[in-house]
Amino acid sequence: MQKRTVILMIGIDPAENTKYGVRVSLQLARPQSFRSAGTDSPDTEGKRAVVVSQEGEDAADAIRKIQLSTDRRLFFGHTRAIVIHQQLAKRGVMDMINPLLQSRTTSRETWLFVSQTPARDVLEYTPALDAIPSTYLSNFFENRLLLKHSYEATLGGFHQRLTTPGIQPVAVWIGAADKNLSAPRIHGFAMFRGDRFAGALDQEQSLGWMFVTNQFPKSILAFDCPHHQGGRFTVDVTSVKSRMRVRYEPGRPPQANITVRLRGWIQGGICVQHADRAELSELTRQVKTQVEELVNTSLKQCEAADTDIFGMGRDVYRFSNEDWLGDDAWNHAFARMNTNVKVDVRLQFLQSYTRIQLG
Known part of the structure; x- marks a missing residue:
């Protein structure tokens, strides 16, 4: 024993x-x-x-x-x-x-x-x-x-x-x-x-951080319907991949370009009625808009707290070491970050046997 x-x-x-x-x-x-x-x-x-x-x-x-x-x-x-x-x-x-x-x-x-x-x-x-x-x-x-x-x-x-x-x-x-x-x-x-x-x-702000840092697992998310007040539709998110590029010169606000690519299946919801090309395009735009909002809201919350949990400063340290002045200096610079977020969304209807291509 x-x-x-x-x-x-x-x-x-x-x-x-x-x-x-x-x-x-x-x-x-x-x-x-x-x-x-x-x-x-x-x-x-x-x-x-x-x-x-x-x-x-x-x-x-x-x-x-x-x-x-x-x-x-x-x-x-x-x-x-x-x-x-x-x-x-x-x-x-x-x-x-x-x-x-x-x-x-x-x-x-x-x-x-x-x-x-x-x-x-x-x-x-x-x-x-x-x-x-x-x-x-x-x-x-x-x-x-x-x-x-x-x-x-x-x-x-x-x-x-x-x-x-x-x-x-x-x-x-x-x-x-x-x-x-x-x-x-x-x-x-x-x-x-x-x-x-x-x-x-919070949970919604966390989604923005997870998207940018490639932390989001395969899961189902609900989005607001474009025209139905209070209505929601669900997307089975199969993959989220992001890329981040940061430019920083001491004394000037840092610049960050973030690209998020989301792929998934539209499962259903009150605003999923016809499963045609027009509806797919409309729902895709809605997902794109909301993902951009989630990422920007998450960034603003972190900037307000002067804490870079995204690792943008890590890129500066790795690729522009001559401009690196330490974590304290970077946290203050991060609070003035100018960020451009681009979201690329490709969705399909779950019940479709053939892929619907967007023009």
Whole structure:
């Protein structure tokens, strides 16, 4: 028998009893195979994981206190997610995640979340589709339901972006539980300036960022009908590919040209009636217009926060290194970015056996 306590998730909240301390909560797997029948307490009966918390001056201090209160050595090799309260993330997260980054056992593919609600609450959710919240979240990202390249939302992805000139880190932005699934509700993506939380993109704004950074997975999206007020039609997006070119001279606003190519099938909706050439052309124009709006809205949100999560500065650093003056200078320049967005949309009707070509 290995005397280990397996940590599945970590939650970090502001301390309740001190102004600057933190409260660390650990979701621990219960070693059911080592228990005999009838030994469960009423509070833990039937649960596969329990949550324990301690306050400390920092995360390492709180974890040490938890270690001293259990008879097994804490093991972080199976930790699947870290949840940090939004209020704490504004102070900076490196002091909290650095011990895990330096650990030999903690996986760099551990998911990183910023939560509007207390992190301990997230650890205590019991999703309807899985008895262990960490497994539910792991499956969600490993199946690429949210991001095409899920590493961007992990501990390792955060650190990689943080240490790469010209690109700022992101994390998944979550809130209170979805009542139907009893699982964290994903609101969008948290933006960072350095290691400090600087703002967030909601779900629609996140789509613009995902389009530009080639992060959008194959999925179905709904768009507004051109002429039916309140009506929507759905598109099965099969691929999104983008290209970005940035020009920058110190002292002048940067220029960026972004091209987004979207391909997909029109599935249906109230405004899909004739499935003819004219209708296809009209719906294609509508998708093009809305994708442009999504990208521009996302860019404006990032510019307002002075944080380049698109990686435009990375292109300047790589291809015009003589003009690179550092991340701080670039973030201020990024806020004055002049951007030209071009969207190329090619759609087909799902029920058509022959491809309809646009002239």
